[in-house]
Amino acid sequence: MNNSKFIRIAEAIEQKIETGEFPPGSKLPTHRLLADELGTTPATVAKAYKLLNNRGCLESFVGRGTFVRANSELDKAIQAPDEETHFNFSILQPCLERNVPALKNAYRQSAELLTPSEIGYVESSGHKAHRAAGVKWAKQYGLEGGNNDNMLLTNGAQHALSLLVDTLTKPGDTILVERLTYPGILAIVNMSDRHVIGVDLDEYGLCPQALEVAIEAHQAAMVIAIPSHQNPTGISMPESRKKEIARVINDKKVWLVEDDIYCFLDDEPVPPIANFSPDYTFHISALSKAISPAMRCGYLKAPDSQITALNANIRTNIWLASPINFIAATLLIESGDAFRLADQQRKVAHKRQKMVREIFTSIDFTASGYHIWLPLPAHWQADRFAMEAKNRGVIVTSGSYFCANNGSTPHVRLSLMSIGNEARLRDGLNQLQRLLSSDINSFFPN
Numbered sequence: 001m002n003n004s005k006f007i008r009i010a011e012a013i014e015q016k017i018e019t020g021e022f023p024p025g026s027k028l029p030t031h032r033l034l035a036d037e038l039g040t041t042p043a044t045v046a047k048a049y050k051l052l053n054n055r056g057c058l059e060s061f062v063g064r065g066t067f068v069r070a071n072s073e074l075d076k077a078i079q080a081p082d083e084e085t086h087f088n089f090s091i092l093q094p095c096l097e098r099n100v101p102a103l104k105n106a107y108r109q110s111a112e113l114l115t116p117s118e119i120g121y122v123e124s125s126g127h128k129a130h131r132a133a134g135v136k137w138a139k140q141y142g143l144e145g146g147n148n149d150n151m152l153l154t155n156g157a158q159h160a161l162s163l164l165v166d167t168l169t170k171p172g173d174t175i176l177v178e179r180l181t182y183p184g185i186l187a188i189v190n191m192s193d194r195h196v197i198g199v200d201l202d203e204y205g206l207c208p209q210a211l212e213v214a215i216e217a218h219q220a221a222m223v224i225a226i227p228s229h230q231n232p233t234g235i236s237m238p239e240s241r242k243k244e245i246a247r248v249i250n251d252k253k254v255w256l257v258e259d260d261i262y263c264f265l266d267d268e269p270v271p272p273i274a275n276f277s278p279d280y281t282f283h284i285s286a287l288s289k290a291i292s293p294a295m296r297c298g299y300l301k302a303p304d305s306q307i308t309a310l311n312a313n314i315r316t317n318i319w320l321a322s323p324i325n326f327i328a329a330t331l332l333i334e335s336g337d338a339f340r341l342a343d344q345q346r347k348v349a350h351k352r353q354k355m356v357r358e359i360f361t362s363i364d365f366t367a368s369g370y371h372i373w374l375p376l377p378a379h380w381q382a383d384r385f386a387m388e389a390k391n392r393g394v395i396v397t398s399g400s401y402f403c404a405n406n407g408s409t410p411h412v413r414l415s416l417m418s419i420g421n422e423a424r425l426r427d428g429l430n431q432l433q434r435l436l437s438s439d440i441n442s443f444f445p446n
């Protein structure tokens with residue numbers, strides 16, 4: 001191996017870190033990709049990355065890739081991107097400005113309702129009335145069979161996901177997910193020492209045949225799927241596909257976690273998989289995407305057989321999800337405000353999808369709910385595109401963050417809701433459109 005070459009590569013990367021071209025937390029290309037570009041071998045690139053790892057500039061994670069270390073000395077010199085200087089398309093949350101008045105009102109009313117019993121320790125995992133509100137919320141979007149005993153309260157959907165992985169599987173188990181999936185799921189699975197395998201998707205979502213084969217081949221302990229407005233692909237399963245998935249789950253008697261956090265974005269409710277597989281499916285919904293992620297209010301409908309174990313895990317780890325937030329959540333649901341806000345957000349999302357279609361006229365992309373899954377022109381690689389967009393003040397999420405089986409995909413995900421102001425959103429989209437049609441794709445000197 002030519003020693004000077006890997007040092008030159010390391011120096012070029014270091015320079016880009018120093019100038020902020022590779023900002024803290026950004027992902028570097030895979031060994032193979034960079035090697036192809038530089039006309040060298042993956043081993044040479046690996047050596048350059050290792051050198052920079054040792055110097056504390058980079059950090060590598062098995063299965064996720066190599067990143068610019070976020071807590072390096074360089075952070076002091078580099079400003080975190082903010083609303084003023086960046087168009088941030090990376091956060092999947094509702095247009096928050098619209099929800100502030102109703103939320104303020106609910107918390108004001110909640111304050112009036114605080115009694116000693118409301119602010120003390122609660123015997124079971126949450127108040128009955130709060131669980132009943134969860135039943136009502138999920139039922140509005142098609143979930144059947146929820147009741148005050150099988151509806152558990154969690155600190156958002158993320159907590160529900162980690163609770164389920166922790167309670168129902170053990171280290172070394174295999175968990176199947178969609179081939180492209182929400183990085184929060186991959187983070188839980190990786191951190192908890194479970195194996196993750198991505199299963200193929202088609203235009204209707206998770207493929208039942210591929211799922212069946214993968215369950216058998218890997219003796220999977222759990223399947224996690226996002227059936228509606230899937231993050232990141234935007235695919236929504238029609239009812240027929242949900243029934244097929246339920247059939248596989250029932251036949252194979254394997255746990256299914258149905259992360260249905262975007263269910264309120266359907267124009268007409270489509271029954272969740274849990275309706276067709278109530279003994280094996282755990283249904284997750286939450287107020288994070290419709291109202292506010294800061295509430296940390298999640299609802300988990302579980303099969304009767306697992307309620308005791310899940311309640312015990314909740315009590316052991318967090319005692320219970322904060323009842324004070326669930327007072328506000330319950331007020332919002334009981335007054336109907338929660339549904340009104342969710343509906344408003346759905347309409348805003350529709351309007352914004354239309355705006356993107358007017359701007360990205362030459363690209364065939366999926367727009368669904370809050371985000372779009374944008375295929376990149378052939379000359380762009382996703383991590384590179386995201387990095388270059390950031391240099392131009394636009395933050396998008398590279399497709400590689402969503403790949404369950406490592407590798408990459410020539411896509412980026414754009415949230416349409418995290419920029420509140422419509423004119424600013426349009427400016428950001430136009431900026432991206434210019435980058436998409438440019439042909440800059442070489443970052444490293446030869």
Ligand SMILES: Cc1ncc(COP(=O)(O)O)c(C=O)c1O
Nearest residue numbers: 092156157158182231286288293
């Ligand atoms: C599919 C999916 N599940 C769960 C979450 C996390 O939701 P919460 O904020 O309720 O924990 C997200 C957030 O982006 C998500 O996209």
